[in-house]
Amino acid sequence: MLRDITLGQYYQTDSVIHRLDPRVKLTATVCYIISLFIVDNIAGYLIAGLFLAMIIRLSKVPLKFMVRGMKSILFLLVIAVVFNLFLTPGEVVLTFWKLKITREGIRLACFMAIRLVFLIIGSSVMTLTTTPNNLTDGMEKLLGPLRHLKVPVHEISMMMSIALRFIPILLEETDKIMKAQIARGADFESGNLLKKAKSLVPLLVPLFISAFRRANDLAMAMEARCYRGGEHRTKMKPLIYQKRDRMAYGVLALYLAVCVAVGRILL
Amino acid sequence: MSIILDHVNYVYEAGTAMEFAALKDVSLTINEGEFIGLIGHTGSGKSTLVQHLNGLLVPTGGNIYYNGKDIHDKEYNKKELRSRVGLVFQYPEHQLFEIDVFSDVCFGPKNLGLDRKEVELRAYAALKQVGIEDEYFYQSPFDLSGGQKRRVAIAGVLAMKPDVLVLDEPTAGLDPKGRDEILDQIAGLREETGMTVILVSHSMEDVARYVGRIIVMNRGQVMFDDVPRAVFRHYRELEEVGLAAPQVTYIMQALRKSGLDVDTDLTTIEEAREEILRAVGK
Amino acid sequence: MEIIEAKDLVFEYIRRDEEGNVEGITCALDHVSLDVKQGDFVAILGHNGSGKSTFAKHINAILYPTEGTVWVDGKDTSREENLWEIRQEAGMVFQNPDNQIIGQVVEEDVGFGPENLGVPTKEIWERVEESLKAVGMYEFRKHSPNKLSGGQKQRVSIAGVIAMHPKCIVLDEPTAMLDPNGRKEVIRAVRALNDVEEITIILITHYMEEIIYANKVFVMERGKIAMEGTPREIFSRVEELKALRLDVPQVTLLSHELRKSGLAIPEGILTCEELVEALGHVARG
Numbered sequence: 001m002l003r004d005i006t007l008g009q010y011y012q013t014d015s016v017i018h019r020l021d022p023r024v025k026l027t028a029t030v031c032y033i034i035s036l037f038i039v040d041n042i043a044g045y046l047i048a049g050l051f052l053a054m055i056i057r058l059s060k061v062p063l064k065f066m067v068r069g070m071k072s073i074l075f076l077l078v079i080a081v082v083f084n085l086f087l088t089p090g091e092v093v094l095t096f097w098k099l100k101i102t103r104e105g106i107r108l109a110c111f112m113a114i115r116l117v118f119l120i121i122g123s124s125v126m127t128l129t130t131t132p133n134n135l136t137d138g139m140e141k142l143l144g145p146l147r148h149l150k151v152p153v154h155e156i157s158m159m160m161s162i163a164l165r166f167i168p169i170l171l172e173e174t175d176k177i178m179k180a181q182i183a184r185g186a187d188f189e190s191g192n193l194l195k196k197a198k199s200l201v202p203l204l205v206p207l208f209i210s211a212f213r214r215a216n217d218l219a220m221a222m223e224a225r226c227y228r229g230g231e232h233r234t235k236m237k238p239l240i241y242q243k244r245d246r247m248a249y250g251v252l253a254l255y256l257a258v259c260v261a262v263g264r265i266l267l
Numbered sequence: 268m269s270i271i272l273d274h275v276n277y278v279y280e281a282g283t284a285m286e287f288a289a290l291k292d293v294s295l296t297i298n299e300g301e302f303i304g305l306i307g308h309t310g311s312g313k314s315t316l317v318q319h320l321n322g323l324l325v326p327t328g329g330n331i332y333y334n335g336k337d338i339h340d341k342e343y344n345k346k347e348l349r350s351r352v353g354l355v356f357q358y359p360e361h362q363l364f365e366i367d368v369f370s371d372v373c374f375g376p377k378n379l380g381l382d383r384k385e386v387e388l389r390a391y392a393a394l395k396q397v398g399i400e401d402e403y404f405y406q407s408p409f410d411l412s413g414g415q416k417r418r419v420a421i422a423g424v425l426a427m428k429p430d431v432l433v434l435d436e437p438t439a440g441l442d443p444k445g446r447d448e449i450l451d452q453i454a455g456l457r458e459e460t461g462m463t464v465i466l467v468s469h470s471m472e473d474v475a476r477y478v479g480r481i482i483v484m485n486r487g488q489v490m491f492d493d494v495p496r497a498v499f500r501h502y503r504e505l506e507e508v509g510l511a512a513p514q515v516t517y518i519m520q521a522l523r524k525s526g527l528d529v530d531t532d533l534t535t536i537e538e539a540r541e542e543i544l545r546a547v548g549k
Numbered sequence: 550m551e552i553i554e555a556k557d558l559v560f561e562y563i564r565r566d567e568e569g570n571v572e573g574i575t576c577a578l579d580h581v582s583l584d585v586k587q588g589d590f591v592a593i594l595g596h597n598g599s600g601k602s603t604f605a606k607h608i609n610a611i612l613y614p615t616e617g618t619v620w621v622d623g624k625d626t627s628r629e630e631n632l633w634e635i636r637q638e639a640g641m642v643f644q645n646p647d648n649q650i651i652g653q654v655v656e657e658d659v660g661f662g663p664e665n666l667g668v669p670t671k672e673i674w675e676r677v678e679e680s681l682k683a684v685g686m687y688e689f690r691k692h693s694p695n696k697l698s699g700g701q702k703q704r705v706s707i708a709g710v711i712a713m714h715p716k717c718i719v720l721d722e723p724t725a726m727l728d729p730n731g732r733k734e735v736i737r738a739v740r741a742l743n744d745v746e747e748i749t750i751i752l753i754t755h756y757m758e759e760i761i762y763a764n765k766v767f768v769m770e771r772g773k774i775a776m777e778g779t780p781r782e783i784f785s786r787v788e789e790l791k792a793l794r795l796d797v798p799q800v801t802l803l804s805h806e807l808r809k810s811g812l813a814i815p816e817g818i819l820t821c822e823e824l825v826e827a828l829g830h831v832a833r834g
Contacts, residue, residue, distance in 0.1 A: 010693065168695050183356070183424070184349075185346060185374075202364045206363065209409070213648075214645075224609050225640075226713065227661075232667045234664055235664060235670060236664055236677070237660075309728045441597075442597045443795055470729065514798060518803060518824060518825075521822070527832060540803060543812075547832050
């Protein structure tokens with residue numbers, strides 16, 4: 001029941017997108033998100049959609065994996081759409097009781113939905129095609145200059161990569177503890193909010209204890225394998241830009257240019 | 268008083284790339300008072316099977332009856348079922364959460380809506396049943412040794428006074444001493460209360476000493492279902508699926524092959540000793 | 550040559566109650582002395598709380614002696630400057646397969662140790678390949694560790710240690726959480742390392758059937774070494790093992806019982822074949 005979260009789950013296959021330098025993918029994801037906010041017309045979203053479709057195609061990741069990640073934000077999506085739909089002032093098209101739907105509202109709600117969907121799918125493409133280790137490597141390298149400002153870049157990226165590795169394990173564990181407590185008659189569903197919150201204690205206490213135990217074990221295992229922070233460390237997979245990475249940057253620049261042009265000119 | 272599984276199927280993540288049939292057409296009858304060993308290697312479906320017995324998992328096909336009633340009937344009281352069929356998960360000590368041992372054991376009966384006195388009586392009785400002394404009652408469960416923690420966790424289920432007790436690998440990760448203590452305790456408990464016990468394990472040697480019936484699972488299906496000695500006759504097939512009969516079986520088979528006229532249908536060392544002494548004429 | 554030498558090793562820790570007041574001192578290791586020779590396969594047996602894991606952690610300089618000394622390859626583990634060399638030379642594999650894999654992909658995890666040692670990139674790849682091949686996990690190099698079985702995960706952990714080119718590997722109950730198949734896989738991999746790569750193995754376990762392959766066995770109880778010898782010598786002392794409530798293989802136990810009943814069967818029988826042979830002599834003679 002908790003395994004539907006795709007974010008942070010790597011999909012293993014071999015594709016151009018998988019082989020791209022994580023820095024390219026990180027930059028591209030950030031740029032793509034920005035582009036979603038630059039454009040605000042149908043042509044623009046069409047371009048953004050086509051671009052995303054092309055990337056997904058190239059990544060060879062089945063579409064259903066991307067869509068599965070959507071389930072977890074469905075609630076957010078519905079709220080965003082409803083708010084935009086009913087609360088945008090403008091030309092009234094429909095009236096339900098006290099709620100008015102305006103032409104602008106429909107337009108904004110649609111755009112908001114598209115934006116959110118693209119945003120989530122766009123970032124899932126990155127996490128599905130990049131191993132978390134690779135991703136944090138990319139982040140470490142991109143943020144490297146911050147080291148001079150005494151930001152512990154290596155440590156942060158190491159923490160993130162470990163967190164990502166343990167998410168699936170802890171989710172599975174949550175599932176198991178929940179079942180075990182249900183077997184002891186626990187009820188996680190009924191009752192008011194306070195009762196529900198209280199019923200989580202038998203779930204959360206064991207979960208935290210387990211997480212601490214794992215953290216302790218892992219720290220010991222890392223030390224035993226000579227881990228001593230970022231210094232003296234070499235990389236098994238050092239990041240070196242290839243021809244395909246430079247090409248990808250080119251494509252990205254082109255895409256951004258088109259988005260700006262479409263967003264500004266064709267309003 | 269029985270559990271009947273009628274052509275039960277269970278498919279994980281149906282309709283996805285990860286689709287996996289964990290149970291395929293399993294039909295079983297578990298009678299009152301039986302002591303059953305459910306054996307299979309990791310992924311054979313044994314853990315999935317036991318989660319069906321108290322309705323935690325809903326079969327994707329087939330029916331499960333408890334005392335003649337379909338447990339997935341709309342009117343059926345699942346909570347009541349879960350108190351009748353007590354399920355102890357693997358590493359049950361990982362579910363302890365209360366401030367002291369006694370309150371943790373109270374959790375189950377409290378959820379049944381019993382009054383405080385009854386809850387405490389049951390918790391006390393359950394802790395005694397697993398051999399936890401009074402001095403530990405008000406200690407934090409996290410300060411106990413591994414074997415003690417596990418016994419407290421088992422008491423947590425016993426306190427619900429189940430008619431059927433299902434234990435999923437109760438000895439996993441324990442040392443031989445802890446393992447023997449737990450198994451002896453469970454066997455003693457069964458004798459005392461007459462409840463039905465299902466012991467899930469991947470070790471034949473562990474269960475052979477105790478149970479009266481062995482169910483072997485392989486790839487989601489029931490492979491053998493018989494008294495231990497009859498199951499061990501299939502030691503070659505068992506080996507093929509990554510299980511092994513107790514070493515005694517192999518010894519007797521090897522002796523037979525070497526020309527010594529011995530009965531090979533034996534499960535314990537004592538039986539083997541008597542048989543060998545008889546065969547060599549002492 | 551001795552790769553590991555412990556002399557009068559004592560390890561004590563202070564127990565505190567919830568307010569942090571000292572409740573007492575527990576002596577986890579009580580004057581333990583033992584030597585391990587280069588290339589040996591040593592098994593340390595004992596119950597939970599017998600001190601065997603505490604001892605293991607001393608070899609890797611995770612714990613330091615309260616009294617006495619441990620030398621790994623001639624280096625004193627309590628001296629700070631030896632720390633990283635000792636951890637490289639004496640690798641360690643722990644009990645829980647999930648809690649020691651750092652990488653999200655098998656090969657990245659195996660590369661973690663060499664990365665920490667500052668090994669050049671090209672050589673890391675070579676080491677990862679040879680290590681994964683040594684434990685038979687090469688074909689899984691691109692897999693996620695979460696999808697592997699327990700035995701496979703432990704083999705990956707072992708590969709991660711081998712990639713650091715250690716002289717000895719300490720395995721702290723590597724099979725305690727595995728099923729029989731997984732246990733066999735891991736023990737097979739460990740034996741191969743000892744036979745083929747001549748890496749010194751220190752296997753800590755409570756499963757008797759795993760120590761048959763060792764050339765030396767130590768049994769620990771209450772922080773002390775209670776028994777030591779070859780597996781056959783240890784298994785000859787059935788009554789002592791039973792008193793320590795350790796598991797004796799059924800064949801050894803049966804032979805012992807038959808001997809007690811007056812049959813002329815030698816002590817310390819380890820396999821079915823040996824018993825068949827011994828009984829053959831009895832039947833004929």
